[in-house]
Amino acid sequence: MWSRSKCVCFTAFMLIYVFYNPTNSGAVDMTSDNIDMTLASNELVFLNFYAEWCRFSNLLAPIFNEAADKVKEAFPDGGKVVLGKVDCDRQTSIASRFHITKYPTLKIIRNGQVSKREYRGQRSAEAFVEFVKKQLEDPILEFHQLKDLENLDSKKRIIIGYFDRRDQPEYDIFRKVATNLKEDCQFHVGFGDSAQAMHPPVVDGNNPIGKFLFNLTLGTPIIVFRPDVAVSHENDETYKGDLKNFDELKIWVQEKCVPLVREITFENAEELTEEGLPFLILFHRPDDTNSIKDYKAIIDSQLLSEKQNINFLTADGKRFAHPLHHLGKSEDDLPLIAIDSFRHMYLFPNFKDMYVPGKLKQFLEDLYSGKLHREFHYGPDPSNNDVQTEAVHVQGKQTSPPESTFKKLGPSKNRYTLLGKDEF
Numbered sequence: 001m002w003s004r005s006k007c008v009c010f011t012a013f014m015l016i017y018v019f020y021n022p023t024n025s026g027a028v029d030m031t032s033d034n035i036d037m038t039l040a041s042n043e044l045v046f047l048n049f050y051a052e053w054c055r056f057s058n059l060l061a062p063i064f065n066e067a068a069d070k071v072k073e074a075f076p077d078g079g080k081v082v083l084g085k086v087d088c089d090r091q092t093s094i095a096s097r098f099h100i101t102k103y104p105t106l107k108i109i110r111n112g113q114v115s116k117r118e119y120r121g122q123r124s125a126e127a128f129v130e131f132v133k134k135q136l137e138d139p140i141l142e143f144h145q146l147k148d149l150e151n152l153d154s155k156k157r158i159i160i161g162y163f164d165r166r167d168q169p170e171y172d173i174f175r176k177v178a179t180n181l182k183e184d185c186q187f188h189v190g191f192g193d194s195a196q197a198m199h200p201p202v203v204d205g206n207n208p209i210g211k212f213l214f215n216l217t218l219g220t221p222i223i224v225f226r227p228d229v230a231v232s233h234e235n236d237e238t239y240k241g242d243l244k245n246f247d248e249l250k251i252w253v254q255e256k257c258v259p260l261v262r263e264i265t266f267e268n269a270e271e272l273t274e275e276g277l278p279f280l281i282l283f284h285r286p287d288d289t290n291s292i293k294d295y296k297a298i299i300d301s302q303l304l305s306e307k308q309n310i311n312f313l314t315a316d317g318k319r320f321a322h323p324l325h326h327l328g329k330s331e332d333d334l335p336l337i338a339i340d341s342f343r344h345m346y347l348f349p350n351f352k353d354m355y356v357p358g359k360l361k362q363f364l365e366d367l368y369s370g371k372l373h374r375e376f377h378y379g380p381d382p383s384n385n386d387v388q389t390e391a392v393h394v395q396g397k398q399t400s401p402p403e404s405t406f407k408k409l410g411p412s413k414n415r416y417t418l419l420g421k422d423e424f
Contacts, residue, residue, distance in 0.1 A: 026065035027085040032093060035084075043179070044081040044135050045109040046119070046128070049095060051088050054103040054417040060123060061085075067128035074129065081132055102416040108135070110180045113250075117183060120270055139182035140175060140189045149188065154230035157257050161189040162222040170221045170243040177250045185257035223249070225256040231292040231314075232259070260304065261296045261312040264406075266319070273406055278310050278367065279340040280360075283317040283324060291335040291351075298354055306364055326402040339367055342407040346372045 027048060030038065039045050048064045050057035068083035075081050088095035088103065098107060098114070106119035121127055140161070143149055152158055159178070163171045171189070178187040221243055227234035237256065241248045264272055264281065272279070282295045292314050299312045317324055317334040324330060327338060327347050337348035337360075346367065353359040366372045 025069055027068040027083045030084040030086045030094065031091060035086075035094060038082055038084065039109050039112050042079055042082050043111060044132065046081070046083045046132060047098075047107045047109065048083070048085045049088055049098065049100045049103065049105040049107065050085060051103045051417070053089075056415060056417055057104045060104050063123060063125050064128065066125040067132075070125060070129045071132050074133065075136070081136060083128075083132075101419050102411055103419070104416070110135070111176050113180050115180070115183075117268075117271060120267075139178040140187040143188055143190050145193075146190075152186070152188070152226070155228050156186050157184070157228050157259070158186045158188060158226040159253055159257065160224045160226060161187070162224075163189065163191055164221070166191060168221065173244060173246050173249060174221075174223065176246060177253050180250065181253055181257055185253065225253075227256075228259075231289050231296070233293055233297045259296070260307060261299050261314060264313045264315050264320075269406065270411060272311055272313070273342070274411060275311060276342075278342060279313050279406060280310050280337070280364065281313045281315050281323075281340065282335060282337050283315050283320065283329075284335045285331065286316050286318050288335060295337075295354065298360065302357065302361060303364070306361075309368070310364060323405040326405050328402075337363075339363070339372070340404050340406045341367060341372075342404045344373065344376070345402050345404055346376070 028034075028038070030047065048060065050061065052058070064083065064085065071081060071083055086094050086098075088100055098105075108115040108117070108119060119131065121131060149160065161171070161174045163174075165171075174189070178185075223239040223243070225237045225239070227236070239249065239252055241252060243249065262268075262272070264279070280299075282291065284291050295314065303312070315323075317331055317336075321331065323338070323340070323345065324333070324336075327336075327345055329336060329347075335351050337351060337354060339346045339348075348354070348360070348363055363372075366375075
């Protein structure tokens, strides 16, 4: 028979379990009383931040509740996934904590860590359920021999782990990091013989990674970053930190997987626009990898200090033909570089000047000082020999700089209620 103390403990456990893994229909109401435990006790939490007075929130509410019920049917076990909702008028501290600037906002929390990307996909019950199922898939692909790694996509940034066994604590940490960052990198893993094959004799004594691998004892896990070599000049790098420290490994992987120069697509344009930083964009032909490599190398070596002030991006000039048209350019003029300030677009006059030290930096400084805008309206500053921007000519006359085209890809007025800075 159970002792009284055991019964009390069991009852308390069941109450906590039911409270933080509710079984009632619809999305779970999140409050300051239950949100921390919910985030800590579930692999995935999908939150809908809403306001009752917001029309878009009211349209989404029944759809999100329907999705919550379907997700509960698909994943009945506790600790896996919860769809929750936050009434931002009642739970202002939670809204502030998650930096909510529009309604409704859909955020993802994996293993207690907030994803930097919001959900911006289709808003239907079916799409939400499919999204959750995809999020809960194993983020790591297993390989069984080293030659399987030869055919990996050279345009993707990849993290590869080598472990003796799946039940190693280091692998649990690796998997949690992969779950949180799978949108930024591909993750691959090998066990047993595949892992031991990564401890070969050093062929190239000048290879620091080879020396590092050689010095490892058999049975020690290895985690390696493989860059997107088709579009960058980076090299492989091996993690040398604490393999049992989640935060340390996550920071290292994030630094490797989220490059200084990112590719803008129609799928991530809203997210990038919402960051609020101007864009410095290389428009390139789809098959032009050399320009991308050189652009990335120059940004990394000359403009690293500017990463807090501007987003460095590349764009497929064929897919983004509309901004080129606004600049008075076409695919035949690629590659070219431009700034989108979210007010106007400014064209870097000569792509080859990118290779001249200081030219791109001066281009950015001319943006910050207002010189680009001023010269478009009033012509070049007197006695100025610095880089001049190229004006767009229509019927032989200089015009104002074209309006930003990327700001139109930001949060839609037909999808969100956007909040003013002083509304919280």
